[in-house]
Amino acid sequence: MPAPPIFRPITPADGAAILRLHRRAILLDGVRTYSPAMVHSWADGMNADYAGRSIACGSLIEAAELHGAVVGFSDVLGDEIRGLFVDPGFSRRGVGRGLAERAFARMRHHGHERAKVTAALSGVGFYEAVGFRAVRGVRHPTRGGMVLPVLEMVRELEPKVAPGPTFMSWPRPLLPGLQRAGGAP
Numbered sequence: 001m002p003a004p005p006i007f008r009p010i011t012p013a014d015g016a017a018i019l020r021l022h023r024r025a026i027l028l029d030g031v032r033t034y035s036p037a038m039v040h041s042w043a044d045g046m047n048a049d050y051a052g053r054s055i056a057c058g059s060l061i062e063a064a065e066l067h068g069a070v071v072g073f074s075d076v077l078g079d080e081i082r083g084l085f086v087d088p089g090f091s092r093r094g095v096g097r098g099l100a101e102r103a104f105a106r107m108r109h110h111g112h113e114r115a116k117v118t119a120a121l122s123g124v125g126f127y128e129a130v131g132f133r134a135v136r137g138v139r140h141p142t143r144g145g146m147v148l149p150v151l152e153m154v155r156e157l158e159p160k161v162a163p164g165p166t167f168m169s170w171p172r173p174l175l176p177g178l179q180r181a182g183g184a185p
C-alpha cells in the first residue's frame with residue numbers, strides 16, 4: 001500500500017521544490033482547460049520565496065511530502081484557500097484532498113462556517129469533489145498580462161460533531177432491556 005502523505009508547514013529550504021511543482025501543476029495540468037499562452041501567463045514571474053510571502057501576508061503554507069519529497073502545497077489565509085497545487089506526477093493519490101481537509105479543520109477550529117476559493121478551471125472538478133459549489137465566474141488577471149476565466153466557489157464547514165454517548169454513559173435503566181434483547185453483553 002502506498003505511504004500516506006506527511007503534512008507540515010513549509011520552511012525556506014522548500015522554496016525550490018515548491019516552485020518546481022507549482023510550475024509543473026500550472027503548465028501541465030492547467031493546460032487541460034486553458035491555452036498554452038494562458039498557462040504561461042499564469043506561471044509568469046513566480047519566485048521561490050514562499051516562506052517569506054507566507055510570513056508577509058499571514059497565510060499558512062503547508063507542504064505535503066511523499067517518500068521525503070515535497071509533492072504538493074496549500075496556501076490558506078483565514079477562510080480562503082489561496083492556492084492548492086499537487087505535482088502532476090503525484091496526482092489522484094489523495095494529496096490534494098488531504099491538504100484541503102486539513103485546511104477545513106483549521107478553518108473550523110478558528111470559527112469559520114464557510115470556506116472559499118477562487119478556482120482555476122483546471123481545479124473545479126477537484127474542488128467539487130471536496131465539497132465546494134460554484135458561486136460565479138470571474139476574470140483573474142495574471143502576472144503575465146493575460147486574463148483567465150476562473151470560478152468563485154464556497155463550501156459550508158459543518159460544525160464538529162460531538163461524540164455520541166458511549167455504552168457506559170447510557171442511562172442505567174436501558175441496560176437490562178438491551179441485555180434481554182441481546183444488544184449488550
Ligand SMILES: CC(C)(COP(=O)(O)OP(=O)(O)OC[C@H]1O[C@@H](n2cnc3c(N)ncnc32)[C@H](O)[C@@H]1OP(=O)(O)O)[C@@H](O)C(=O)NCCC(=O)NCCS
Pocket residue numbers: 025026029030083084085086087090091092093094095096097098118119120121122123124125126127129130
Ligand atoms: C487539482 C489538484 C489540486 C488535485 O490534486 P490531487 O492530489 O490529484 O487530488 P486528489 O487525488 O486528492 O483528489 C481528490 C478528489 O478530487 C478529484 N479530482 C482530482 N483532480 C480532478 C480533476 N482534474 N477533475 C475532476 N476531479 C478531480 C479526485 O477524483 C478525487 O475524488 P474522490 O476522492 O471522490 O475520488 C491538482 O491536480 C493540481 O494541482 N492541479 C493543477 C492546478 C490547479 O488547478 N490547482 C487549483 C488552483 S486554484
